[in-house]
Amino acid sequence: MTPQEMLHIVQSQLAVDLHCSIDDLNGDKDHIIYVDAQENPGRRPFRRNARYFEILSMGQTIIVSATPERLNIAKAYMEGKTRDYIFSSPFIRGLYLHFLPDLNSLQRLSPPDSFTYEVLGMDEVCDLAGMTAFDNAVIHDPTCPYQTVLAVLAKHNGSIVGIAGASNSGEKMWQLGIDVLPGYRRNGLAAYLVNRLTFEVLERGCVPTYDVIASNIASQRVGVRAGYVPAYVTDWRCDFTAYEA
Secondary structure, three states, rough: OHHHHHHHHHHHHHHHOOOOHHHHHHOOOOOEEEEEOOOOOOOOOOOOOOEEEEEEEEOEEEEEEOHHHHHHHHHHHHOOOHHHHOOOOEEEOOOOEEEOOOOOOOOOOOOOOOOEEEEEEHHHHHHHHOOOOHHOOOOOOOOOOOOEEEEEEEOOOOOEEEEEEOOOOOEEEEEEEEEEOOHHOOOOOOHHHHHHHHHHHHHHEEEEEEEEOOOOHHHHHHHHHHHHEEEEEEEEEEEEOOOOO
């Protein structure tokens, strides 16, 4: 997969999710595009309530995709404001940074010593159900519209101490998660597992995304060490309680 092919897959999916165009995502002007959110075919199945809001930027242009009432609220607060003001609007509760692998420089990391490693496919991942110490890496809810379909395990003396998992949240975009038990951190294990899983996902023709809350510096460092770079930003959560009828 080339960097251009990867970006096309990502932007095509985001355009469907947000109900905007790829040209909107690539806008070279520092302005806002407001879009009425729609349930488009092929949208990633993240759960939405009747009232919905999402804000995203891949560079200069900011896309706001929302249901009508929240779109009007956003316009009232954001029109004529700077980027920093917009992303700190009072109904936005934190930011989510989305990383993509840097395909121009991505390299395989060497595995830390003293561990054994195992790759699990979709049929085997179900054996991890109930291992709540790895909630970031493995989806345990069978009713979730997307599931963990690929995982890389690290074991120490036969026990699992770290898992990187990929969920099929999109047809061609798979979301990565990582968990390492506290006693086995700070030795490069998390970065290695994410890096190893990244290659496994790419070999299957899909794009791995590494997503982290903006305040989680440790997780961002893992992503960078594993070969990722920031690609776009969205809201993490929103709260319109004080602004809606």
